[in-house]
Amino acid sequence: MTDETGARHRPVEVDFAAVFTAQPTAYLVMSPDLVIVEANPAYLELLGRTREELVGRYVFDAFPPAPESLDADGHNPLQLSFERARDTGVPDQLPLFRYEVTDLETGRSVPRAWSLISAPVPDEGGRTQLVLQRVEDVSDFLAERERVAEHRAEGTWARLDVLEADLFARSQELRAVLAAQEATARRLAATAQVVLQLADAETVEDVTDILAGAGLSAIGADGGAIALRDDDRGVVHVTMTPSLGTGAQRRFGTIDLDSRLPAAWTARTGETLVHETQAEAEAWSPEMREASEQSGQRSWITVPLTTGGRLIGSLLAGWRVDRAIPAAEVELVQAFAAQCAQALDRLQALTLERRSAERSRQLAEELQRSLLTEPVQPDHGQIAVRYLPATGTAQVGGDWYDAFHQADGSVDLVIGDVVGHDTGAAATMGQLRSLLRGIAVSGGPGPAAVLDTMDTAITQLGLATYATVGMGRLEWTSSGGTRLRWASAGHPPPVVLDAAGRLVVVPQAPGHLMLGVTPTSTRGETVLDLEDGATLLLYTDGLVERPGSDLDAGVAALCEVVTAAAALPLEELCDRVIDQLVDGRAADDVALVAVRLDRSSAGAPGRTPERYTEARATWRGGDPVPAPAEAGLEVELTSLRGLSGVRRQVREFLTSSLGPGSDEDVVDQAVLVIDELASNALRHGSRPAGLHLGDEGTRWVVRVTDSAPGRRPAPAGGRPAGQGGYGLYVVADLTSARGVHYGTDSKVVWAAFDKRPRSS
Known part of the structure; x- marks a missing residue:
């Protein structure tokens, strides 16, 4: 069908399985180890076999080579051809090949002559995943040629000259047909590869990248574009392959849906447009002159993107020259577009699903954060809290913490985790939190009694939920101590x-x-008496549980991190725990309550501990960096979570360096210093980063390098210790020398510490 501009419209959907079946030329498909995967009917008829006799068999078990067909070295030329195509990725054509087959009428083996081509079918990595063989029986052609030779010998020259000319013309036609069939086979193989790649696409850009790569190869085009409708704005968003140029992308990246440009026209009407010349394209829409100038393309095929009866856009294929476009090419582009449309429809549905899940996640997180208020601050210590939502959109909701005063001045600490991860779990968490608070302050029952009453209330109120809860009460004794009373409902x-x-x-x-x-x-x-300076951490399972990992291993890792960072101020200790155990990507919600006891209130908010106010660290630039010792440990710093492994290597090196009877306090202090500097490089610097720990006889020197010379160590000053930033003072307390050197592309923070204990 044509319209007034001469553009042709050919809406056709191609069934490539039917194309393979209908091919008049024989094709055999094999796996890389030459096991038969498929054969088309033409092949089965030509060879006199059934599909059941061939599929699943090694090809040379199905067709044993005759001894006379082997070469001088005893090799099968046909097998060598298959292997060359498979291993080189290049089609391989054999010279005329003679092979006997069984005559179906007589049951006898008859010699036949074959023209054989082997072609590789690559996967997305370029490796051969299938071997395709095209088989042509040329026995009759050869017989005719031999008959011509006999007649020539008998002197029938005139007739033979005519016959020879006719045979030559037929041979040329045969070559053209075979070439076309080979091109079609290559494009079919490329199209199959494109289908596999589209199944893995996750964005529209991924689909365009596939179009720019294997897609253009499959359809034989020089450039292409995908245009998607935006009905709300009345426009079409066009994403182009790089071969069309940045100018075309800027100029035609968004066009009006009612435009006559082919991308918009086809996206609006569903019509296929074929413009074989630039003149045809400009006759269709004057704007195509600028489109051709910007993109360098002169001839175009534009086909609709349709899925489930919905028209979602259009796909364009372009060529740099005016050219005749056969119907087969249009059909190939339409088939490719059908596959792209399915992928794009899947992506649009996935995008809507992700947006809905993200809105649900945000709602749950907002609800949860609105209920997780700032904790009280006792007169005898400091409380710090953390809440980290899960990174998965369906994993938010249910974890909570709480800290509140009793009438007698004691402090209740609560950590809980409601079963489930959604807005319902977050809402239930709010109910349980309020319920527990009300029970706890009504008469001041102990933690165990509070949890038991909670069970009764859950049943009476019909909440129909499950939750783990840990509750502790800090009581201040007359003797100046602190007592912890702890009860648990399934919580660690x-x-x-x-x-x-x-x-x-x-x-x-x-x-x-x-x-x-x-x-x-x-x-x-459980009742524990605690001394001044003690630290408590209440946590939910998101901090210690990992898929495929044992819970005990997660708890052990937590204990290791906490003990290594015990000297840090409480807020920094919380940050260190979150950084090293979660590293910004929580698989589940994480709630954390940390308490540090101090009857003197030195650690209370708004006060700065005296030992932190003394300027005992100078972190200025230009300090000479000690040369690395020959005996040393070199470690690449890749992530905060990976620091647990770094600490183990450091501890092993230090212990080995000290030898038998090593002082554990010295090793612990050195590990703390190195851990502080390494975590600073990862949190405040840039990767690549690394650590070198050297043994210089009476002392160790650690050199930590990162790629952010503009981010300088900044010791805190003039603010409460609980707000953090005092780690560099801890380093100063535990080292004999320290400094920083700034380079062009990196900086080195170093510290030296003695192998003997430092006096406090």
């Missing part, structure tokens, strides 16, 4: 450090069933 116990930074075991009290299972559950309490 807190991590507790004494004033020296050593782990304190929290025994499990009898009865710790999670909430919501039965209203008659009873729980016991």
Whole structure:
């Protein structure tokens, strides 16, 4: 069909399986190890076999070579041809090949002559995934040629000259047909590869990249574009292959949907447009003159992108020259467009799903954060909290923390995790949080009694939920100490450090069933006496659980991080724990409550501990960097989560360096210094980053390098210790020398520390 401009419209969908079946030329498809995968009917008829006799068999078991067909070295030329095509990625054509087949009428083997071509079918990485063989029986042609030779010998020259000319013309026609068939086979193979790639596309840009690569190869075009409708704005968004140029992308990246430009016309009407010359294109739309100038293309095929009866856009293929465009090419572009449309439809649905999930996640997070208020600050210490939502859109909701005063001045600490991850879980969390607060402050029952009453209330109120909750109460004793009373409903116990930074075991009290299972559950309490300087961490399982990893291993990693960072101010300790165990990508929600006890209130908010206010560290530029020692440890710093492995290597090196009877305090202090400098490089510097630890006899020297010379170490000053920034003072306390050197593209922060304990 044509319109007034001469443009042709050919809406056709191509079934390539039917094309393969209908091919009059015989084709055999094999795997790289030459096992038969498929054969078309023409091949089966030509060879006198059934599909069941061939598929799944090694090709030379199905067709054993005759001894006389082997070459002088005993090799099968046909097998060598298959292997050359497979290994080189280039089609391989054999000279005339003679092979016997069974005559279906007589049952006898008869010699036949074959023209054979082997072609590789590459995957997206360019490796051969299939071997395609085209088979042509030329026996009759050769017989005719031999008959001509006999007649020539008998002297029938005139007739033979005519016959020879006719045979030559037929041979040329045969060559042209074979060449066309080979081109079609290559494009079919490329199209199959494109289909595989489109299945993995995740963005419109991915689809365009496929079009620019394997797609253009499949359809034989010089450039292409994908145009998607935006009905809300009444425009078409066009994404082009790089071969069309940045000028065309800027000028025609967005066009009106009612434009006569082919991309918009076809996206609006669903008509296929074919313009074989620039003159035809300009006759269709004057704007095509500028389009051709910007893109360098003169002839075009524009086909609709349709899926599920919906017209979502158009696909364009362009060529740099005026050219005749056969119907087969239009059909190929239409087939390619059909595959692109399916991929784009899937991506649009996925985008809508992601947006909906993201809105749900944001709602759950906002609800959750609105309920997670700032904790109270006791007179006898400091409390810090953290909440980190999961990175997965369906994983937000359910975790909470709380800290509030009792009438007698004691402080209740709560950490909980509602089963589920959605807005419903976040809403239920809010109910449980309010319920627990109300029960806890009504008469001041102990933590175990609060949790038991919670179970009864959940049943009576019909909340139909499950949750793990840990609750602790800090009580200030008349003797100047602090007592922790702890009860658990299926929640792990807190991590507790004494004033020296050593782990304190929290025994499990009898009865710790999670909430919501039965209203008659009873729980016991664990009581611990804590000294000034002790640290508590209450956490949810998102901090320690990892897919495929044991929970005990996660808890052990947490304990290792906390003990290594015990000397840090509380806020910095929380940051260190989150950085090294989560590294910004939480698979589940993470809630954390940290407490540091200090009866003198030195750590209370708004006060700066005296030992931090003394300027005992100078981190200026230009300090000479000690040369690396020959005996040393070199480690690449890649992520905060990876620092646990770095700490193990450092500890092993330091312990080995000291030898038998090494001082654990010296090693612990050195690990703390190195961990502080390494984490600073990853948090405040840029990668690549690395660490060198050298042994200089009486001391160690650590050199930490990162790629951000413009980001200088900045010791905190004039603000509360709880707000962090005092890690460099800790380094100064524990080292004998330190400094920083700034280069053009990197900086080196270094510190030296003695192998003997430093006096406090």
